[in-house]
Amino acid sequence: MKSLHDMPEGPAPASVSLDRLFELSEVLGAMMQRGVAERGLTTARAGVLWALFHEGPMTQRALAGRLRVTPRNVTGLLDALQEDGLVVREAHPSDRRATLVSLSGDGRALTAELRSGRDDLAAALFADMPPGQLDAFTTSLAQVIDRLKAVDPTGRA
């Protein structure tokens, strides 16, 4: 019979998995950053475009909430994006304090490019993964996300 000492301890499987997750996050983040940089964007600015693309026009306040960032920060990001002609600030129809932000034509086109680049990446990453494995992977990811949000109440979307 094997005693505990016969099995080299090593890191727990859960820790290994989390390490992989962190590694993947890093590589993915770096890659995305280069992707947006190629189009003259930063990650933070791309995040603004992305939010507007997927949720439509909104106030700066809403944008700040969506991006989990201060209103002041949004002002700066929008100033830069507006100077590049990627977003448009308009008067809010009913609240004269508020500003309604939307994508310009250029902004929409650029974001669509980002989106399609992302789809290409997804295809390249998962093309040779059997459908069953991909399904299981996606399911596990969703589970971990739920678990993570449960563990850390601050981290909720």
Place this chain on the structure above:
Amino acid sequence: MKSLHDMPEGPAPASVSLDRLFELSEVLGAMMQRGVAERGLTTARAGVLWALFHEGPMTQRALAGRLRVTPRNVTGLLDALQEDGLVVREAHPSDRRATLVSLSGDGRALTAELRSGRDDLAAALFADMPPGQLDAFTTSLAQVIDRLKAVDPTGRA
């Protein structure tokens, strides 16, 4: 017979999986950031400690390579960490141009805390996942990392 129009297109499974991956990265990153902030660290500084903890003392040059950051950047990070008494700069034994950086006792203790917090998180995240599923998940993660590095030559560690 069903025509193509009968099946609502929807995003490809691969894109969904990538979206989940990005979501998980975000939540995980935010959580880690709060974790290090609680201990008076920033993500970048924690990265320095982490590298020294896992690879031992090294020159600033090596650190810059490891972190994929400019030497100038390392100078700034080390200045801050040194002021907090977490790292030590020593003369390099054979190259008088170079500086050998290592963790102080406090630095080592703090990093060990981070490490154990990470292990706790891993346990919390994966505790209720059946071993088989966890294995499959880890394997898929490794595959995707490999694929990602293959797709993007710049992203190699």
Place this chain on the structure above:
DNA sequence: TATTGTTATACTCTATAACTATA
């Protein structure tokens, strides 16, 4: 001549606090 780390400078993201215009 090349390399190590630093000083000088600049840009971006981020935050808090005070202020203006509106609700």
Place this chain on the structure above:
DNA sequence: TATAGTTATAGAGTATAACAATA
């Protein structure tokens, strides 16, 4: 009185370029 966005100020991370000491 509270809210939307801005100005003012500050700190952190990052980069490039020029420079000193050393290889």
